[in-house]
Structure formats: C-alpha cells, structure tokens
Amino acid sequence: MPKKQPKRNIMHTKWFKTLSAGLWLDNPIFCMVLGICSALAITNKVANALAMGAGVTFCLIFSSLFISLLRNLIPPRVRILTYMVVIATFVICVDNFLKAFFPPLSEALGPYVGLIITNCIIMGRCEAYAVKNTVFYSVLDALGCGLGYSLVLIFMAIVRESMAFGTILEFRIMPGWWQDWVMMAVAPGAFFLLGVYLWILRTLAKKTEQ
Amino acid sequence: MELITIFIASIFTHNIALTYILGMCPFIVISRNFNTAVGMGISVIFVVTLATVINWPIYNKILIPNGSELIYYLVFIIVIAATVQLLEMLIEKFFPPLQTSFGIFLPLITVNCMVLAVSLFMVLRKYGFIETVVFALGSSIGWALAIIIMAAIKQKMMINSDVPKGLRGAGITMIIAGLLAFAFMGFAGMVTLQ
Numbered sequence: 223m224p225k226k227q228p229k230r231n232i233m234h235t236k237w238f239k240t241l242s243a244g245l246w247l248d249n250p251i252f253c254m255v256l257g258i259c260s261a262l263a264i265t266n267k268v269a270n271a272l273a274m275g276a277g278v279t280f281c282l283i284f285s286s287l288f289i290s291l292l293r294n295l296i297p298p299r300v301r302i303l304t305y306m307v308v309i310a311t312f313v314i315c316v317d318n319f320l321k322a323f324f325p326p327l328s329e330a331l332g333p334y335v336g337l338i339i340t341n342c343i344i345m346g347r348c349e350a351y352a353v354k355n356t357v358f359y360s361v362l363d364a365l366g367c368g369l370g371y372s373l374v375l376i377f378m379a380i381v382r383e384s385m386a387f388g389t390i391l392e393f394r395i396m397p398g399w400w401q402d403w404v405m406m407a408v409a410p411g412a413f414f415l416l417g418v419y420l421w422i423l424r425t426l427a428k429k430t431e432q
Numbered sequence: 433m434e435l436i437t438i439f440i441a442s443i444f445t446h447n448i449a450l451t452y453i454l455g456m457c458p459f460i461v462i463s464r465n466f467n468t469a470v471g472m473g474i475s476v477i478f479v480v481t482l483a484t485v486i487n488w489p490i491y492n493k494i495l496i497p498n499g500s501e502l503i504y505y506l507v508f509i510i511v512i513a514a515t516v517q518l519l520e521m522l523i524e525k526f527f528p529p530l531q532t533s534f535g536i537f538l539p540l541i542t543v544n545c546m547v548l549a550v551s552l553f554m555v556l557r558k559y560g561f562i563e564t565v566v567f568a569l570g571s572s573i574g575w576a577l578a579i580i581i582m583a584a585i586k587q588k589m590m591i592n593s594d595v596p597k598g599l600r601g602a603g604i605t606m607i608i609a610g611l612l613a614f615a616f617m618g619f620a621g622m623v624t625l626q
Contacts, residue, residue: 255460255602259545263453302542303513310506318502333552336505340545342457409451410617413610417603425598 240359244366250343251374251416252423257343260334261375262412268391271379273320273327275372277335279365281312282344286352286364293353305348306339313338343371378415382406435566437623442570444619448546449578450612455546459579460605462537469583473576475537477569480547483515484568487551488561508551516542546575582608 250256260278264270288308289296296304317335320328328335338344347367352360383389386407388396405411448454455476462472487508495501520538523530541547550571554564585608589595595604 256457258460259454259456262456302539303510306509306513306542307506310509314503314505317505333549333556336552337454337545337549339505339509340543340548342543345543408613408617409453410610410613412453413606413613417599417606417610420603420606421596421599424603 237359237362240362241366244363244368244370245373246370247427248367249370249374250346250367251371252420252427254343254346255420256346257341257371258416260337260341261371261378262409262416264331264334265375265379265412266382266386266407267330268376268379268383269327270330271372271375273324273331274334275368275375277313277316277320278338278341278343278371279368280316281309281338282347282364282368283361284312285309285344285348286360287357289348289352290355290357290360296353301349301353302345305345309344309348310339343367374419378412378419381415382411386411435563438563439566439570441623442567443574443577444616445622445624447574447578447616448549448571449575450609450616452549454549455544455575458540458544459582459609460602462540463579463583463586463605466580466583466587469579472537472540473579475541476544476546477572477576479512479516479519479538479541480550480572480575481565481568482519483512483547484550484554484564486515487511488554488559488564491551491555504555508548512547512551513542546571578612581612585612 244250247253251258251261257278260274264274285305285308289305292304313336316338317328320331320335347364351363355363380390383391384395385403386405388394388400388402403411406415442448446452449456449459458472463469490507490511491501491504495504495507516538523538550568553571554567559567582605586605589604589608599607
C-alpha cells in the first residue's frame with residue numbers, strides 16, 4: 223500500500239476514506255449484499271437490532287485486529303479456518319456477555335448470535351482487507367463496516383417495529399387508530415422492506431447491476 | 433409420528449430459508465442459473481446431514497460430560513470445515529466426474545450460515561439422535577427446494593420482464609423471496625412444531 227496523503231483536506235486523508243467507505247459507498251449490506259441473514263431475521267425489534275449491531279461491530283473490530291497482527295504468520299492454505307477460529311472466539315465472548323447481562327435479549331436473538339461466526343461481512347473484511355493491510359487501517363475499516371451495518375439494521379428495525387407493533391423500543395408512537403401490521407414482524411415483511419431499501423438507495427447512489 | 437411432523441415442518445412450515453431467513457448469501461448469488469442451483473442444493477443436503485450427524489455425538493457425548501459446552505461454537509465450526517474438506521478430497525479421489533458438478537460448491541458451503549444454524553437449532557431444541565437426522569435432512573431439503581424455485585423463477589424472469597434499473601440483481605431477488613415466503617406461510621396450518 224503506497225502512503226500518499228495530501229495534507230490539508232480531511233476528506234482526502236486515507237483514514238477518513240477508509241472509515242467512511244463502509245458507511246456509505248461500500249456499505250456491507252447495500253453494496254456488497256453480505257451478511258443479510260441476521261439483518262433480516264432479527265430486525266423486528268429495535269432493541270434486537272442494537273444488540274446485534276453492537277455484537278457484530280465488536281467481533282469485526284477484534285477479528286480484524288488479530289488477523290491483521292497475524293497476517294504474516296497465517297499459511298495461505300488454512301487461512302479460512304484461521305479466520306473462523308478467531309471469529310468464533312469473539313462470538314463466544316459476545317454470546318456469554320449477553321447471556322449474563324441481558325438474558326431476555328439473548329433469548330430473543332436465539333441462534334442468531336452464534337451465526338455471527340458465519341456472517342459473511344466479518345469473513346469478507348478479514349479476507350479482503352485485514353489480511354493485507356496494517357493494524358491501524360484494518361481496525362478503521364472494521365469500525366466503518368460495523369457502523370454501516372448497524373445503521374442499516376437500526377433503520378430497518380425502526381420501520382418494522384413501528385409498523386408491526388406500533389412501538390419503538392417498547393415506547394408507543396403510533397396513534398390509537400393504528401392497526402398493527404403483523405406481516406412486517408415476520409419474514410415476508412423483512413424481504414419486501416430490504417428490497418425497497420435496496421431499490422431506493424441504489425437509485426440514489428447510481429449503483430446498478432445487470 | 434413425531435418424526436414425520438419434524439420432517440414436514442422443517443421442509444414447509446418452518447422452511448429454513450424463507451421462515452428463518454438463513455443461508456441468504458448463496459441464495460442470492462447462486463440462484464441465477466437453474467442447473468447451478470440444483471447442484472448447490474444437492475451439495476448442501478449432503479454436507480448439512482453429514483455435519484449435523486457428526487456434531488450430535490460430539491456435543492452430547494464429549495462436550496457435555498466434560499463440562500465444556502461453552503466452546504461448542506468453536507467445535508461445530510471446525511467440524512463443519514473438516515467435513516467439507518474431507519468430502520472434497522473424497523470426491524476428488526474416487527468420483528472425479530462429480531468434481532466439475534459439485535466440487536466447486538463445496539468450499540462455499542463452509543461459510544453458508546444454514547449449516548451451522550441446523551447444528552445450533554439441534555442444541556437449542558434438545559433433539560435426540562434420530563430426530564436430529566430427520567431435522568437436518570428436512571431443513572436441507574427445504575433450503576434446496578427454496579433455491580431451486582428461486583432459480584427457476586429468475587430464469588423465466590430474465591427472458592421477458594422489464595425490471596427497474598435500481599431493483600435489478602439483489603433487489604428483485606428480495607421481492608421474489610418475499611412473495612415466496614408469503615406462499616410458504618400458506619402451509620402454516622398443516623403441522624405445528626412443538
């Protein structure tokens with residue numbers, strides 16, 4: 223990686239670009255369409271989305287940190303297995319933390335906490351970025367992607383929870399005449415909402431595919 | 433009777449792709465071509481059943497008696513990766529003709545989240561050995577069914593349809609999956625799980 227950094231403008235420094243790429247132009251969900259299993263399955267409550275976003279960001283940052291530190295020691299043939307072992311270790315931390323301090327949340331998320339291991343975002347960032355770059359930029363890249371992912375989860379959860387239950391974080395926001403739209407809480411609602419989101423954002427970002 | 437209920441429920445009413453929304457990455461990427469989708473579906477049926485059958489005794493006979501069920505994520509993921517690697521080597525050695533049709537999907541299956549999910553559901557629901565086998569077989573058949581239907585629809589759609597530009601690719605796949613999930617909800621009255 224060549225290190226050419228024009229000095230004045232913060233917008234053009236490498237660390238700013240690395241951080242912001244994950245938030246908008248290379249957003250893991252909208253542009254790469256990775257890791258959407260958990261994004262669709264658990265976004266029927268805002269609280270679940272917050273927990274999931276925090277968990278994934280935590281695992282992403284620490285896995286990137288360790289893979290980046292070990293990048294010269296990992297034999298290429300077994301690198302996927304190495305990523306999995308590192309990621310699984312942090313997922314076990316997250317799972318036990320949730321079980322100990324937020325038992326109802328842990329129950330609501332069910333197997334989806336364990337499935338952070340196979341969340342393609344973490345594997346993808348390790349393979350595409352952390353294994354080739356220095357520790358500092360790997361962590362920044364992980365932070366950007368984690369925040370971008372959490373942001374999408376929270377936006378989806380706000381729409382789904384307010385339509386399906388009339389509440390946001392258990393606080394009633396819909397007027398009295400609102401009929402709960404149960405379909406938004408289950409799978410079809412999630413698929414439609416993500417489809418519509420993808421449509422709007424890809425049209426805005428002018429990123430289309432054939 | 434119990435076993436038939438689990439089998440039918442895991443294919444139709446609790447379809448792992450369309451109800452639990454798992455295994456979406458290959459579901460979007462691989463479903464562009466019908467034949468590829470069939471190949472992927474069959475490989476998944478093999479790997480999921482085999483990996484879950486290996487995971488059950490490891491969890492119940494080794495991890496629990498030793499009090500180390502804390503690390504079961506780590507163990508499951510290593511077992512899955514090893515199973516996939518072994519299957520790849522066996523196919524390469526003994527059935528070279530299969531290599532071209534199935535071999536290419538095997539590395540992708542390691543990161544398919546539904547393989548791990550089936551093992552995690554097995555732990556959460558405390559299934560016995562026979563129930564686990566039936567559940568793994570049913571879930572993977574359900575997933576294969578979903579991806580094959582999706583590929584067939586997309587192939588038809590590509591010939592004669594005018595999808596808006598921004599919706600092409602992943603967007604329209606999501607909308608189709610939503611409609612499919614609606615259709616599968618119609619099975620809901622058939623059987624109930626637990």
